[in-house]
Amino acid sequence: MSADAWWKNGIVYQIYPRSFQDSDGDGIGDLRGIRKRLDYLVELGVDAVWISPIYPSPMADFGYDISDYCNIDPRFGTLEDFDALAAECKARGLKLVLDFVPNHTSDQHPWFVQSRASRASPKRDWYLWRDPAPGGGPPNNWLSNFGGPAWTFDEASGQYYCHSFLKEQPDLNWRNREVREAMYEVLRFWLRRGVDGFRIDVLYHLIKDDQFRDNPPNPSFQPGQDPSHRLLALYTTDRPEMQDIVFEMRRVVDAFSSEASARVLIGELYLPLERLMAYYGLTSEGLLQGVQLPFNFQLIAAPWHAAEIDRIVRSYEAALPHGAAPNWVLGNHDKPRIASRVGQERARLAAMLLLTLRGTPTLYYGDEIGLTDVPIPPDEVQDPFEKNEPGKGLGRDPQRTPMQWSRAHMAGFTDGTPWLRLGGDWGMRNVEAQLADPASMLQLYRKLIALRRKEPALHEGTHEQLHAGDDVLAYARASGTRRLIVLLNFSTSDTRIAAELLPREVVVLASTHPERTGTVAGELVLQPLEGVIVAQ
Numbered sequence: 001m002s003a004d005a006w007w008k009n010g011i012v013y014q015i016y017p018r019s020f021q022d023s024d025g026d027g028i029g030d031l032r033g034i035r036k037r038l039d040y041l042v043e044l045g046v047d048a049v050w051i052s053p054i055y056p057s058p059m060a061d062f063g064y065d066i067s068d069y070c071n072i073d074p075r076f077g078t079l080e081d082f083d084a085l086a087a088e089c090k091a092r093g094l095k096l097v098l099d100f101v102p103n104h105t106s107d108q109h110p111w112f113v114q115s116r117a118s119r120a121s122p123k124r125d126w127y128l129w130r131d132p133a134p135g136g137g138p139p140n141n142w143l144s145n146f147g148g149p150a151w152t153f154d155e156a157s158g159q160y161y162c163h164s165f166l167k168e169q170p171d172l173n174w175r176n177r178e179v180r181e182a183m184y185e186v187l188r189f190w191l192r193r194g195v196d197g198f199r200i201d202v203l204y205h206l207i208k209d210d211q212f213r214d215n216p217p218n219p220s221f222q223p224g225q226d227p228s229h230r231l232l233a234l235y236t237t238d239r240p241e242m243q244d245i246v247f248e249m250r251r252v253v254d255a256f257s258s259e260a261s262a263r264v265l266i267g268e269l270y271l272p273l274e275r276l277m278a279y280y281g282l283t284s285e286g287l288l289q290g291v292q293l294p295f296n297f298q299l300i301a302a303p304w305h306a307a308e309i310d311r312i313v314r315s316y317e318a319a320l321p322h323g324a325a326p327n328w329v330l331g332n333h334d335k336p337r338i339a340s341r342v343g344q345e346r347a348r349l350a351a352m353l354l355l356t357l358r359g360t361p362t363l364y365y366g367d368e369i370g371l372t373d374v375p376i377p378p379d380e381v382q383d384p385f386e387k388n389e390p391g392k393g394l395g396r397d398p399q400r401t402p403m404q405w406s407r408a409h410m411a412g413f414t415d416g417t418p419w420l421r422l423g424g425d426w427g428m429r430n431v432e433a434q435l436a437d438p439a440s441m442l443q444l445y446r447k448l449i450a451l452r453r454k455e456p457a458l459h460e461g462t463h464e465q466l467h468a469g470d471d472v473l474a475y476a477r478a479s480g481t482r483r484l485i486v487l488l489n490f491s492t493s494d495t496r497i498a499a500e501l502l503p504r505e506v507v508v509l510a511s512t513h514p515e516r517t518g519t520v521a522g523e524l525v526l527q528p529l530e531g532v533i534v535a536q
């Protein structure tokens with residue numbers, strides 16, 4: 001096994017820590033809770049765990065507003081709890097990936113408190129302060145991603161500060177050398193404690209235009225869409241200066257990589273394909289020195305049709321720089337869940353897709369039991385995005401509800417009252433019930449993961465897209481002489497697979513339809529919304 005193997009060939013599992021497992025009855029998931037569930041993750045078969053932020057935070061954005069980068073929020077536990085969790089992950093061979101939030105701090109972070117204190121503060125330049133526009137008002141037209149302007153006026157010092165998200169999340173000034181060094185020290189702090197990598201929050205936002213030019217209007221904006229999309233984020237995201245920062249971050253983590261295990265950077269990047277590719281950091285010598293895994297979010301946004309997904313897979317494969325590791329993901333804590341977007345039956349097909357494509361899959365906690373978005377009544381809303389832009393369907397609480405473990409009190413998530421309500425289906429849809437049901441989503445995930453681990457064709461093989469008609473997504477994965485074919489029927493009718501595509505006799509290694517097993521001789525007819533993996 002090469003040092004890179006775990007993040008290239010393995011599977012990442014995202015934990016939203018507030019919602020995974022509570023251990024102390026306060027209704028909020030915590031590190032000791034995660035520890036209790038590590039065996040579940042090992043049995044599921046994943047290789048790495050990425051935990052969303054666990055650092056001290058006023059929780060204006062549930063941990064994405066950090067007031068101390070080098071500690072643990074008491075709601076989640078202590079540094080000792082963290083070390084114990086890291087040690088237990090290591091003992092089980094699980095890699096541990098933390099969330100790194102470099103674009104902004106909390107407004108309660110001592111750096112911002114000092115920066116705000118006066119224009120002469122040595123930390124003033126650590127954030128983006130500007131005078132009001134000549135006629136008064138914000139310095140330019142930039143918008144916050146969570147609604148309203150990206151500028152908040154500070155009465156005391158008479159200037160505005162920039163925040164790409166909440167006003168409680170002031171943006172750091174990444175042009176300032178001291179800021180960069182301080183943030184790289186944060187990475188080193190956790191690397192020394194043994195973490196295997198970082199998911200970098202809104203990486204493409206770090207640098208803003210040095211002339212603070214207005215963003216242009218977005219010509220394709222439709223009323224009713226997320227209001228922050230009214231403008232194109234031309235001068236606020238994906239600036240050319242990002243390249244150097246990405247190289248620097250990579251050097252910081254590489255210094256901690258060893259023969260035995262590489263440390264990895266996973267970038268959160270909502271960008272068009274060719275811009276996404278830039279974050280691999282291809283150098284003129286042909287080396288890749290950027291983030292190893294620029295998150296590929298295309299399956300999250302995709303209209304769920306075979307032809308569309310076929311186009312996405314082909315264009316993504318074609319766009320990858322030589323030697324770059326692909327990756328795929330169906331959901332995260334910011335996006336509606338896959339089972340709600342496409343329905344339970346199609347979510348089974350999606351699972352097979354995710355776990356058979358070439359590239360590192362990331363699973364969002366709960367998707368493996370088919371958790372759906374849970375409607376949250378207005379008086380229970382927690383997400384600040386929903387509070388700022390109510391009723392527009394932008395809120396993220398529905399996809400952050402507690403993990404459903406069993407039929408015990410509160411689905412086994414907490415002894416107390418959960419911070420967000422459980423899904424109404426928890427009595428039936430939970431880990432315990434699904435372990436007992438061979439036809440469950442969880443058993444499908446376990447089977448597909450086990451197959452992916454066992455078959456080199458699936459975890460490190462080549463990928464070849466095939467043609468099997470408009471409604472069937474088809475591809476071959478091969479390693480050595482072993483060639484597997486994946487056939488996903490997106491239609492709701494029986495679909496015959498053309499004889500040219502398959503050898504006369506095939507072995508079905510897995511199907512989304514649990515009743516199908518064994519060998520198929522002659523023609524293969526897929527059932528409605530059935531996916532199969534076959535070997536010749």
Ligand code: GLC
Nearest residue numbers: 061064101165201202333334
């Ligand atoms: C990222 C996070 C999201 C957070 C935002 C601001 O998009 O995934 O949850 O609100 O950044 O930090």
Ligand code: MG
Nearest residue numbers: 022024028030
């Ligand atoms: Mg707790």
